[in-house]
Amino acid sequence: MARFEVPEVDYTRYTNRQLAAIPLAVLAVAILVIGGAYVTTGTPVDPGLDFTGGTEMRVAVDAPSDAQAREDIREAFTATPNSIQRVGNSDVYIATFQTEGSETEQSELTRQLESEADAAGFDVRSIEGVGAAFGSETQQRALIGVVAAFAGMAALVFALFRTFVPSIAVVVSAFSDIVIPVALMNLLGIELTLGTVAALLMLIGYSVDSDILLNNSVLRRSGDFYESTYRAMRTGVTMTLTSIAAMAVMAVVASFFGIGLLASIGTILVFGLAADLMNTYLLNVSLLRWYKFEGVAR
Amino acid sequence: MSAWETIKENWRVVMLVFMLVLSTLFLFAPAFEPSGSQGPAAQESATNLQYGLELSGGSRIRAPLVGVTAEEVQFEGRDTAEVERQVAAELETGDSSDVIARFSTNSSGTVELVTENATQADLRNALDAAGYEYETVRDGVTDETRQQTIEVLESKINAAGLSGGSVRTIGNGDFVLIEVPNDDLSEVRDLVNSRGTVQIAAYHEVQRNNTTEYVNTTVIRQEDFQTVGTAQQGEQGPGPNVPVSVRQSEAERVQRLFVETGVAGQGGTDCTFSQENGPSTTEPCILIIRDGTVVSSFGMNPSLAQSMRNGEWAQDPQFILVTGSFERAQDVSVDLRAGALPAGLALDEGTATSISAAQGDDFKRDSLIIGLLAVLTVAGVVFFRYGDPKVAAPMVVTAFSEVLILLGFAAFIQYPLDLSVIAGFIAVIGTGVDDLVIIADEVMAEGDVNSRRVFQSRFRKAFWVVGAAAATTIVAMAPLASPWLSLGDLQGFAIFTILGVLVGVLITRPAYGDILRALLTDR
Numbered sequence: 001m002a003r004f005e006v007p008e009v010d011y012t013r014y015t016n017r018q019l020a021a022i023p024l025a026v027l028a029v030a031i032l033v034i035g036g037a038y039v040t041t042g043t044p045v046d047p048g049l050d051f052t053g054g055t056e057m058r059v060a061v062d063a064p065s066d067a068q069a070r071e072d073i074r075e076a077f078t079a080t081p082n083s084i085q086r087v088g089n090s091d092v093y094i095a096t097f098q099t100e101g102s103e104t105e106q107s108e109l110t111r112q113l114e115s116e117a118d119a120a121g122f123d124v125r126s127i128e129g130v131g132a133a134f135g136s137e138t139q140q141r142a143l144i145g146v147v148a149a150f151a152g153m154a155a156l157v158f159a160l161f162r163t164f165v166p167s168i169a170v171v172v173s174a175f176s177d178i179v180i181p182v183a184l185m186n187l188l189g190i191e192l193t194l195g196t197v198a199a200l201l202m203l204i205g206y207s208v209d210s211d212i213l214l215n216n217s218v219l220r221r222s223g224d225f226y227e228s229t230y231r232a233m234r235t236g237v238t239m240t241l242t243s244i245a246a247m248a249v250m251a252v253v254a255s256f257f258g259i260g261l262l263a264s265i266g267t268i269l270v271f272g273l274a275a276d277l278m279n280t281y282l283l284n285v286s287l288l289r290w291y292k293f294e295g296v297a298r
Numbered sequence: 299m300s301a302w303e304t305i306k307e308n309w310r311v312v313m314l315v316f317m318l319v320l321s322t323l324f325l326f327a328p329a330f331e332p333s334g335s336q337g338p339a340a341q342e343s344a345t346n347l348q349y350g351l352e353l354s355g356g357s358r359i360r361a362p363l364v365g366v367t368a369e370e371v372q373f374e375g376r377d378t379a380e381v382e383r384q385v386a387a388e389l390e391t392g393d394s395s396d397v398i399a400r401f402s403t404n405s406s407g408t409v410e411l412v413t414e415n416a417t418q419a420d421l422r423n424a425l426d427a428a429g430y431e432y433e434t435v436r437d438g439v440t441d442e443t444r445q446q447t448i449e450v451l452e453s454k455i456n457a458a459g460l461s462g463g464s465v466r467t468i469g470n471g472d473f474v475l476i477e478v479p480n481d482d483l484s485e486v487r488d489l490v491n492s493r494g495t496v497q498i499a500a501y502h503e504v505q506r507n508n509t510t511e512y513v514n515t516t517v518i519r520q521e522d523f524q525t526v527g528t529a530q531q532g533e534q535g536p537g538p539n540v541p542v543s544v545r546q547s548e549a550e551r552v553q554r555l556f557v558e559t560g561v562a563g564q565g566g567t568d569c570t571f572s573q574e575n576g577p578s579t580t581e582p583c584i585l586i587i588r589d590g591t592v593v594s595s596f597g598m599n600p601s602l603a604q605s606m607r608n609g610e611w612a613q614d615p616q617f618i619l620v621t622g623s624f625e626r627a628q629d630v631s632v633d634l635r636a637g638a639l640p641a642g643l644a645l646d647e648g649t650a651t652s653i654s655a656a657q658g659d660d661f662k663r664d665s666l667i668i669g670l671l672a673v674l675t676v677a678g679v680v681f682f683r684y685g686d687p688k689v690a691a692p693m694v695v696t697a698f699s700e701v702l703i704l705l706g707f708a709a710f711i712q713y714p715l716d717l718s719v720i721a722g723f724i725a726v727i728g729t730g731v732d733d734l735v736i737i738a739d740e741v742m743a744e745g746d747v748n749s750r751r752v753f754q755s756r757f758r759k760a761f762w763v764v765g766a767a768a769a770t771t772i773v774a775m776a777p778l779a780s781p782w783l784s785l786g787d788l789q790g791f792a793i794f795t796i797l798g799v800l801v802g803v804l805i806t807r808p809a810y811g812d813i814l815r816a817l818l819t820d821r
Contacts, residue, residue: 004683050787058657107487107645114484125657127483133647134360145777152773160766198718198788201778202725202795205771209732212766221759235739239732242679246728249675250668257664261717262724 321706361648726798
């Protein structure tokens with residue numbers, strides 16, 4: 001049977017500075033991207049309908065072609081849709097409308113869209129209307145949630161290892177694991193939704209697994225540093241690759257079916273876990289090596 | 299080794315098998331079928347699982363209650379009705395049903411203003427003008443008002459025939475969540491949006507300062523009704539209507555008012571009231587006023603008028619409310635039977651969702667496909683990595699049993715499955731396999747495992763990492779699971795991820811260790 005083996009990296013060839021430089025540079029670029037977005041748009045990442053308010057409608061349109069269906073949708077509604085997305089190869093389309101900047105109140109907009117869709121002969125599959133006030137409330141709670149989860153994770157990590165450098169190494173790489181996907185969302189134009197927030201929280205829990213494994217192997221187990229690192233790496237890389245594979249499949253299939261929640265959870269976890277591979281085996285390793293060979297000696 | 303010893307040695311596996319049998323029972327045994335209609339989605343299916351709104355179709359409305367509340371208002375010996383009247387008199391509308399006063403101590407209590415767009419300043423001004431002292435004014439309504447509103451919403455939904463609906467508070471109690479199996483959002487919104495205050499008034503002439511003008515005199519208030527029938531087509535007679543009867547204690551008063559206002563005139567009355575024309579010359583009318591607007595107007599037939607005039611009607615105070623259209627008859631009947639909402643819902647500050655049954659079925663099928671593909675991917679990667687089915691097969695089986703136990707649990711507590719719960723299941727498979735990889739690698743590291751003791755020590759070391767990883771996941775998911783932070787959408791995801799981690803650490807992962815030991819050490 002075919003097998004894959006995790007290759008052994010010869011860490012001795014690189015200095016700690018060299019190892020840490022790449023993830024730190026990526027982190028810096030990510031922070032710049034987010035900062036830039038914040039300066040230009042006023043938000044660190046483009047908030048989606050869940051946070052701005054608006055209406056998402058799923059309608060089945062009977063039209064001879066894709067272009068015709070899109071045209072029909074644009075004509076049917078007096079409000080201009082922000083986006084029209086086709087679900088797989090079906091005749092179902094997802095149209096979103098934002099209330100931001102418009103005079104119409106949320107419940108009125110939804111009611112109007114509903115009757116216009118009926119008038120145009122579309123089969124309404126689902127409607128979701130979010131009030132602007134509710135959206136900003138959700139945004140606030142989501143932010144508190146992410147901060148609380150991160151703080152809780154950091155406190156737990158410090159309690160588990162009870163030494164500063166190895167603990168901060170885990171916390172820094174977890175931070176980077178969240179920041180990099182957020183920067184990628186900006187670059188790829190992915191909106192922040194409840195699904196992406198859930199994925200970011202999930203990342204906080206998921207991504208520290210490999211860091212904990214590495215720290216445990218190096219600090220609490222006997223054996224030479226490089227041997228311990230390789231042992232942890234074999235397990236950790238297998239773990240992360242398994243998760244990446246599962247999440248990538250979920251992201252692709254769910255976006256084909258137009259299930260936004262599952263698609264965004266999958267996408268963000270793929271980004272975050274890929275970032276975690278880099279952060280754990282470059283940043284965390286270099287910090288641990290410094291701690292093991294120089295930090296402890298001092 | 300005796301059979302008993304074998305069981306004792308492998309008690310973790312026994313435990314896993316026991317949990318699996320139990321879950322299968324909860325999932326499939328008819329004895330555990332969902333009883334009654336809890337949640338919006340009681341339906342017949344192959345399993346005992348309850349499907350939530352997203353997977354079965356229906357409407358969900360989530361909104362805060364409209365209102366501002368003044369705390370510790372000194373009532374100075376007056377009763378609540380008097381406080382309400384005095385405060386309402388200082389408001390633009392002057393309607394005392396917009397003000398709710400409640401005692402919280404013997405001499406003080408809360409005053410709520412529940413009109414739409416009510417501001418803290420409005421209430422402050424009204425209280426100041428009416429001369430009441432108060433401590434603070436805040437947004438939101440009291441717990442009592444919220445509770446009453448929920449009860450009225452429940453009875454409105456039941457009265458409208460939407461069985462299987464549910465109403466509850468979410469968040470830290472500010473929001474009301476309504477779920478009903480009907481997927482016509484407009485209809486549901488109209489049902490819950492109206493306060494539903496219905497009153498019957500007489501519209502008649504009065505002489506005032508030597509001029510004739512028309513006034514409304516309230517004759518029957520919502521609380522005066524004894525029984526309210528269902529809406530009738532009334533094809534043979536007056537057209538769509540609602541039969542009602544008035545409380546015996548109020549019957550004399552109602553009868554007297556109808557006679558005094560001239561509605562029960564000699565030979566009945568013929569009503570030509572029309573809202574568009576404003577005050578017009580008409581004989582006295584009966585008006586049905588719902589939430590401040592006139593729903594319908596009609597006159598009184600001669601025989602009823604006669605029985606009121608000679609006082610017979612009060613012996614058997616029945617009456618029919620003529621509504622003009624069957625739809626309005628239904629609205630009036632629902633409102634009268636359910637009672638009025640103490641406070642309305644601020645729909646623009648919430649969310650409204652509806653999903654058709656067909657879309658629900660699609661989501662069900664699609665998410666099943668996504669879940670299966672994710673599991674197959676995980677299995678594929680694990681087989682590819684280890685090559686050894688002795689290690690990989692139990693891994694996949696164990697990950698599967700975690701999901702089976704969770705499904706059994708969901709069926710047992712009747713937790714409605716939604717897309718977010720399915721995302722939780724997939725996350726559980728992901729973390730579960732991660733931990734199994736840790737255990738497998740640790741146990742098989744550095745040569746063969748041939749003694750029980752070596753195995754135990756390695757397993758324990760691996761379990762430290764598994765436990766630590768589980769703890770971080772639980773900590774990270776806790777904010778989302780807590781009702782204080784979650785507004786409901788992702789609570790299922792967080793709850794099932796946490797449950798999955800717990801099931802994994804306590805039951806399935808230790809059992810995997812035992813299975814692995816049996817496969818690797820017994821030779």
